[in-house]
Amino acid sequence: MTYTFMRHFSLAAAASAAFALATPAAAQDWEPQKPVEMVIMAGQGGGADRLARLFQSIIQKENLSNMPILPVNKGGGSGAEALRYLMDKEGDNHVIMATLNSYYTTPLRTDIGVDIEEFTPIARMALDTFVLWVNADSDIETLDDYVAAVKESGGTWKMGGTGTGQEDSLVTAMLEEEFDVSVTYVPFSGGGDVAKNLVGGHIDSSVNNPSEALGFYQAGNLRPIAAFTPDRIEALPDTPTMGELGHDLVYWMQRSFVAPKDMAPEAVAYYTAMFEQLNASEEWQTYTQEKALMAEFLTGEDLQAYFVEERGKHAELLNTMGEATN
């Protein structure tokens, strides 16, 4: 075990060294003077939390920061608590925040006085994908089978997912709209719980992220029907995309880092460089492949433009769901 570990370490160290040579200026202008707070927009133990802590451990292991990174969970109110906290930290160079899609939906659904355009974008690390799953014991093999079965159920089809207004319910709403069907949406507290209930036969289908369902798929408990991605997912090469089947359904969960308003440009450069090195690390690249995440790295103005565009799309989605938006 130790030798593989050392090999990983030296490879990644070499990669980061090479990177450091390429951007020497950024890292030298400014360095954190005290431990950096990493605010997590979700509670302990969920998918977002797990990923944020994974980032923290890679940063620590690869020595990407001279100061420790301290993860702090502020999951209250679907991330409202974290957003408010970041707003109050204006100009602070020692706070960054790990985001998910509630970064747009929470300010849209509840008036918390936060404008995400004011925050400083740092880096988008990954896009998580969504796949339509059924229990492997069911007769449903294709999307057509699926739509037929849902129609036949007359609205009693049980679709499991995370809380109402969160990602899974948005994907479900997209499905309902596209195929002109209606399902019974059963909310659970986390993606793992959803997958377990699908395997146990308590619900009929789910739109789990592959990372939550791959284990069950490999054990032969779950069957993927179609992916909400433009291209096929590497880990599920036989699963068609919705696009291939003639339906324009794509949805991503973004995993990014942002900073408070008016963070010093030198500090922004420092963190951007840090995440760039993280993105190049072997651990992260292996993880994204195994978990079927898309490591779509994006920074600066491009990232801000992406956030604004996504916010617009989510406002529309929430409207079609009949949710009041601010």
Added chain:
Amino acid sequence: MELLGHLADGFATSLSVTNLMIVLIGVTAGLFIGAMPGLGSVNGVAIVLPITFIVPPSSAIILLAAIYYGAMYGGAISSILLGIPGASTAVATTFDGRPMAQQGKAGLALIAAAVASFVGGTISVVLFTLFAAPLADVALAFGPPEEFALVLLAFTTFVGLGGDDVLKTIIMICLGLVLSTVGLDLISGQPRLIFFDQPGFYSGVSFLVLAIGVYGIGEILHTIETSKSAPAVTPAKLTFKELWLGLKEMNKLWRTMTFGSLIGFFVGMLPAAGATPAALMAYGLSKLMSKKPDSFGKGNIEGVVAPETANNAASTGSLLPMLTLGIPGSPTTALLLGGMVMWGLVPGPLLFIEQPDFVWGLISSLYTANFAAVIVNIALIPVFVWALRMPFTVLCAMVIVLCIVGGYAPNQKMHDVWLIVGFGVGGYVLRKADYPMAPLVLALVLGPLMEKSFRQTLIAEQGNVMAFVERPLSATFIAISAVFFLLPLLKHLHRFSRRKTAANESPAD
């Protein structure tokens, strides 16, 4: 046989000198982390997790298992000595542990907690070793209706108890249920009961905040009042003779310990539940089955033994869905899951087949950690008891500081601190009016679970209430709940009729 071979390989790793050192360090650190109010195994594991990435994975697992178990043992210590639950899993331990300490039996209570934790840990690890794979199917069979029925069962053990004033019990359960609805509703995503528009209420009322308030602060206020000028000094000491007597006493409690372990293991295994409901259920059920239910809450040793066996058994139980299904049964196991991913392991149905070295290494380190924890814990009992000899004026200030720090630590919000103070004063007043506190905390733990599973079932079944009794597992639980609810009533009637017959017969004598 294959199983024994795997286990032997695991032990070969976990018993090396370095790993034994790691276990001792981990257990001791865990014990103190667990004993600090507000800090529990979650915090212990979170603090240590990044360190584990720089040691070999086998040692990392052992360190984490040691901290996990150490913290589960440690939770009982402040519950018993100070009446402040050291962790949410140890709330039920205060019910009888604190009265025992006040009667000068702190040493006995601590021994009971340590031995009970050991027995709970051991029984559950044996169950885990033998039946991990088939038990994973049991966890899968639990959907929302079954979860609801199980929570209902837990409630009836508290409502149906004789002794306490039933009306007051129900009032306190309702109060707890009201508190449990505060915050964002999972089903609709809408905020509920946000008092005074305080953003802190969005994340709900934390169970630990309530428990530290009513038990920690409330208890101190009560003690200050009752002790007035001459504070009651608890003459607590511990000698080898007492240790021996304590162990002999524990030998009589096998029934409670076995029962607590089984409940703990099965409830802990369900992803939605965990060690806190498990400990509360074990407490309620052992009170219900006891011949002297009235002595519970007044320093009955069984009231310490039952929750302590259950919470340790549950901590092992919650590893089961994490390893076999990749679903963490508790926040702590969620962190462990993150750690496993970092070590390049994929938890899930295939873990036992693809990574047997890891799985059996973990299981054997659970045995080792449990054994080390009970020894370190018993060895340190004199030190803990010694803390009680401090002058009350000093102890009282320390307890209040610990309560405040313990309430602030998990979320770093002043909001929680103000709530603790509020709950402390409120709890003190209610206690003066003889309202029981246990149903209040029980309702706050189980309320959200019950509401969620109830609404999930009704949504999924298009509002058909019969869904709860149409499924065999949930129907069984509901039937048992009905029995538990009616049992005290029947007992009462039985006693009444016996008294009547006795009265009829006596003239004939």
